Amino acid sequence: MKHLIFLxxxxxxxxxxxxxxxxxxxxxxxxxxxxxSHPLGSISHNYTLTLSGWYDDxxxxxxxxxxxxxxxxxxxxxxxxxxxKKNCKDKKENRVKRSxxxxxxxxxxxxxxxxxxxxxxxxxxxxxxSNAGCRYKARMGFSExxxxxxxxxxxxxxxxxxxxxxxxFEQLKNSIENQ
Numbered sequence: 302m303k304h305l306i307f308l309x310x311x312x313x314x315x316x317x318x319x320x321x322x323x324x325x326x327x328x329x330x331x332x333x334x335x336x337x338s339h340p341l342g343s344i345s346h347n348y349t350l351t352l353s354g355w356y357d358d359x360x361x362x363x364x365x366x367x368x369x370x371x372x373x374x375x376x377x378x379x380x381x382x383x384x385x386k387k388n389c390k391d392k393k394e395n396r397v398k399r400s401x402x403x404x405x406x407x408x409x410x411x412x413x414x415x416x417x418x419x420x421x422x423x424x425x426x427x428x429x430x431s432n433a434g435c436r437y438k439a440r441m442g443f444s445e446x447x448x449x450x451x452x453x454x455x456x457x458x459x460x461x462x463x464x465x466x467x468x469x470f471e472q473l474k475n476s477i478e479n480q
């Protein structure tokens with residue numbers, strides 16, 4: 302019995318020391334500096350940047366949603382473009398029409414940060430609320446958001462375009478899809 306307990310303790314201590322080596326690699330100053338200097342450094346396996354555009358295909362009675370979810374998978378930035386089916390009956394029901402993932406390169410990062418700058422300006426500008434129009438949002442927070450994680454949301458922008466004249470979301474989406 303003593304030998305079995307000794308083997309278990311030896312096994313556990315080996316696993317813990319191997320994990321410490323992994324943590325040391327992740328927390329190196331070089332790694333931290335590269336993440337801090339990256340324009341989208343807050344995106345991690347827990348945090349996702351979600352850009353969305355709501356289009357009022359049915360006026361005030363509904364339309365369709367399009368999203369670009371930028372996340373980190375295996376250390377690489379990935380943009381998942383999701384197009385939902387048009388729905389003129391129940392605004393809360395969204396069924397996926399098409400979904401595809403794309404690698405995010407440096408030119409995409411510049412477009413994304415430029416889009417966020419422009420969306421922030423639009424969000425802070427004069428805005429009239431209406432029942433119809435296009436809505437553009439950006440949110441950076443936990444991938445699986447709920448009321449318990451909402452307090453950790455890092456970014457939340459919202460712009461209502463009553464006449465659907467702003468085309469920046471479409472341009473960004475097309476650029477990511479046509480890389």
